């Protein structure tokens with residue numbers, strides 16, 4: 001269950017960084033490790049692929065030192081999703097972490 005919850009966090013984290021600059025799997029794994037998530041290629045690559053399939057990321061391959069590197073960048077659709085998720089996250093944070101119920 002925790003896995004499922006964290007998988008959503010990781011996806012948002014990927015989108016966030018892909019909005020700042022093009023990212024590749026290795027970089028995002030390092031970034032997530034920095035945040036205390038232990039995720040391997042078996043988790044990250046399928047997620048990147050799913051986000052690409054869903055039209056949230058676009059991929060551009062480059063060759064670095066003879067190896068293919070898949071670079072991902074956020075798409076318009078991905079940005080919209082991230083924006084909507086941020087709003088939801090903000091509200092959830094207020095309630096869960098700050099114990100404030102939504103006032104609208």
Ligand SMILES: [Zn+2]
Nearest residue numbers: 013017031035
């Ligand atoms: Zn980060």
